[in-house]
Amino acid sequence: MAGRMGFMPNNEEEMVVTPWTVSGKIDYSRLVAEFGTQPITEELLKRIEKHAGEMHLQLRRGIFFSHRDLDWILDMYESGLKFYLYTGRGPSGPVHIGHMVPWIFTKYLQDKFDAKLYFQMTDDEKFLVNPDFELKDSTGFAYDNALDVVATGFDPKKTKIIMDVKDSGLLYKLALQIAKKVTFSTVKATFGFNESSNIGIIFFPAIQAAPAFLESALTGVNVPCLIPAAIDQDPYWRVTRDVAPKLGYFKPAQIHSKFLPGLGKGGKMSASLPETCIFTVDTPEVAEQKLWNAFTGGKPTVSEQRRSGGDPFICPIYYYEYYLFEEDDEKLKEISIRCRSGELLCGEHKLALAEKVKKFLKEHQKKREKAKDILNDLLFDNP
Numbered sequence: 081m082a083g084r085m086g087f088m089p090n091n092e093e094e095m096v097v098t099p100w101t102v103s104g105k106i107d108y109s110r111l112v113a114e115f116g117t118q119p120i121t122e123e124l125l126k127r128i129e130k131h132a133g134e135m136h137l138q139l140r141r142g143i144f145f146s147h148r149d150l151d152w153i154l155d156m157y158e159s160g161l162k163f164y165l166y167t168g169r170g171p172s173g174p175v176h177i178g179h180m181v182p183w184i185f186t187k188y189l190q191d192k193f194d195a196k197l198y199f200q201m202t203d204d205e206k207f208l209v210n211p212d213f214e215l216k217d218s219t220g221f222a223y224d225n226a227l228d229v230v231a232t233g234f235d236p237k238k239t240k241i242i243m244d245v246k247d248s249g250l251l252y253k254l255a256l257q258i259a260k261k262v263t264f265s266t267v268k269a270t271f272g273f274n275e276s277s278n279i280g281i282i283f284f285p286a287i288q289a290a291p292a293f294l295e296s297a298l299t300g301v302n303v304p305c306l307i308p309a310a311i312d313q314d315p316y317w318r319v320t321r322d323v324a325p326k327l328g329y330f331k332p333a334q335i336h337s338k339f340l341p342g343l344g345k346g347g348k349m350s351a352s353l354p355e356t357c358i359f360t361v362d363t364p365e366v367a368e369q370k371l372w373n374a375f376t377g378g379k380p381t382v383s384e385q386r387r388s389g390g391d392p393f394i395c396p397i398y399y400y401e402y403y404l405f406e407e408d409d410e411k412l413k414e415i416s417i418r419c420r421s422g423e424l425l426c427g428e429h430k431l432a433l434a435e436k437v438k439k440f441l442k443e444h445q446k447k448r449e450k451a452k453d454i455l456n457d458l459l460f461d462n463p
């Protein structure tokens with residue numbers, strides 16, 4: 081706080097989590113408290129497991145850790161009213177594997193709950209917030225990124241990708257109704273807009289809110305909506321939930337994920353620092369090199385590490401296993417024990433992880449090629 085109030089210079093450690101900036105050391109319990117969300121309880125986990133038949137890795141390991149109205153969504157589901165899913169992507173560059181974490185979870189929800197999905201590509205948002213972007217830049221990334229979305233494996237029969245600029249006609253009537261119920265003072269307080277914010281971005285929250293009511297608007301009956309997304313998107317949902325009852329819609333429920341730490345020191349990751357993240361289009365060799373150069377929780381020398389062990393809890397290599405690449409809990413535990421005891425050295429672990437990452441990339445890139453043939457089926461038809 082002090083940094084923002086001007087008493088202290090901004091330092092790397094200060095936590096900033098907004099839809100456009102995530103930096104510093106992230107304290108997730110503080111986010112739950114500050115954003116006013118609920119932690120996911122054991123009881124809720126059990127209820128999901130009961131319906132899904134299995135508990136997804138990202139639930140077991142607390143990667144999805146917070147929610148709003150998840151209990152209500154399950155009540156509705158149990159009483160026979162199915163929900164639809166809504167998630168999205170801001171196309172500001174190529175997709176990296178951290179972006180895919182919530183998508184992989186969304187696919188699990190789609191499969192297990194037989195849910196329809198709206199996936200929003202906000203080429204408008206990224207054009208508005210990036211001073212250097214032409215519209216064709218973010219729209220180009222939207223189509224490119226959509227291939228990664230399709231490659232994630234969503235059911236083409238139950239998934240629609242919304243391209244904001246192309247599909248403006250689909251969203252605009254809803255966005256107008258939403259915008260009329262949201263004051264400048266609300267978005268100013270929620271997003272930190274000020275006198276120099278462009279008026280496009282001030283209106284934009286209505287566009288991101290619209291898909292949360294879209295299924296109800298299109299079908300004429302109220303359908304519950306569940307939004308899986310990283311927690312930085314929460315400000316949008318606060319505004320969306322405020323207007324819902326004013327328009328006669330259900331408030332959308334959310335389930336929030338943590339961020340995959342980057343490969344830099346302190347888990348730093350940024351698309352502007354390409355060496356700190358693995359893009360889905362990286363060649364296996366490039367990915368291996370990035371992993372090889374990654375920061376770890378290891379000691380400066382081999383003998384020191386053999387003596388006192390490494391620290392997996394500050395190590396991006398371990399986090400990659402934890403979030404994505406080691407699905408077996410027992411094996412994961414073994415990795416952490418071997419790291420702590422000094423038996424597993426960083427170089428060896430990096431090479432082992434690189435094998436898994438390379439395999440993933442090869443498979444994903446094949447699916448991404450195939451996605452080109454079916455992308456059209458997932459887009460809305462425009463006259």
Ligand code: TRP
Binds near residue numbers: 171
């Ligand atoms: N604003 C999001 C981003 O920059 C994109 C987005 C739109 C989104 N709708 C969403 C993300 C719904 C999650 C859920 O990435």
